[in-house]
Amino acid sequence: MKVHSLRYEQDIRIVxxxxxxxxxxxxxxxxxxxxxxxxxxxxxxxxxTTTISNIACVMSELNKKILLIDLDLRKPSIHKHFGLTNGYGLTDLLLNKSDYKNYIHNIQPGLDVLTSGRVPSNSTEVINSRAIKDLIKELAVSYDYVFFDTPPVALVSDPVNIAVYSDAVILTIAYSEVDKEIIKKSIDILKQVNANIIGTVFNKVPVNKRDKHYYYY
Ligand SMILES: Nc1ncnc2c1ncn2[C@@H]1O[C@H](COP(=O)(O)OP(=O)(O)O)[C@@H](O)[C@H]1O
Ligand SMILES: [Mg+2]
Incomplete structure (x- = not known):
């Protein structure tokens, strides 16, 4: 099992x-x-970004066809995770309306990546646009799963708007770094739009606590 760009590959438990x-x-x-x-x-x-990229890799290795899209238009970083340039991507595809295949990076069999493209100043409008929803519907036909990376829910409204067109939500929590009340508030905000939170992933867990706490689902 090779998990692309996994920085902690020495720890088989993470894989x-x-x-x-x-x-x-x-x-x-x-x-x-x-x-x-x-x-x-x-x-x-x-x-x-680490979690969704690694789940995407693992899923593609389970013979699923995966498209990973960087919808963190505030601080895009999927391209960095996979060592790609972000010279073109989602926002360019939305503007140019040409064949999506010209904008996609194939990482390994079953795993395609669409980077953010140029970051627009009106990212909220882009995230909420009819055009992005139509595009995602069109792309989804060719894949088993379409994964979205997004910004933090307690800081900006984009993730709530993205939750509206996501069938499932995975919430990552940096163990002992974030206040419980903030986590609760984030979950409440997501539930207000009927987000289907299917899993919670605890990251940055001290090694001695990992067996018990690394992930919950
Ligand atoms: N499970 C983990 N254990 C330790 N460090 C991690 C873990 N997951 C991510 N990191 C590190 O934390 C930093 C932030 O991760 P990133 O995935 O970019 O977070 P986000 O996308 O939520 O801002 C990165 O330096 C990453 O390598
Ligand atoms: Mg990120």
Whole structure:
């Protein structure tokens, strides 16, 4: 099992944790109702980008066709995670309306990535646009899952708006870094738009506590 760009690959338990997350997503989807899956967290640096990238890798290695889209238009970083340039991407595709295949990076069999593209000043409008919703619907036809990286829910409204067109939400929590009240508030905000929170991932857990706390689903 190779998990692309996994920085903690010396720890086999981490790979195992992502594999279990991927399998749990499959179990959550036994009825086949989940196609679009977003990750968010309360604050920044809670491991959103790392988590969604690694789940995407593991899923593609389970022979699923995955498209990972960087919808963190505030601080895009999927391209950095995979060592790509962000010279073109989602926002350019939305403007140019040409063949999406010209904008997609194939990382490994079954794993395609659409970086953010140029970051617009009106990212809220882009996230809420009819055009982005139509585009995602069109792209989804060619994949088993479409994953979204997003900004922090306690800081900006984009993730709540993205939750409206996501079938499932994964929440990452930086263990002992973020206040419980802020986490509770983030969950409440997501629930107000009927977000389907299917999993919570604890990141940055001290090694001695990992067996018990690394991930919950
Ligand atoms: N499980 C983890 N354990 C320790 N460090 C982690 C873990 N997940 C992510 N990190 C590190 O934390 C930092 C922030 O991670 P990132 O995925 O970019 O967070 P976010 O997308 O929520 O801002 C990065 O330096 C990343 O390498
Ligand atoms: Mg990020």
């Amino acid at each position: 195992e944790a992502y594999r279990k997350l991927a399998l749990n997503l499959e179990y959550a989807n036994v009825d086949g109702n989940i196609k679009t899956v977003m990750v968010t967290s309360s604050m920044k640096d809670e491991g959103k």
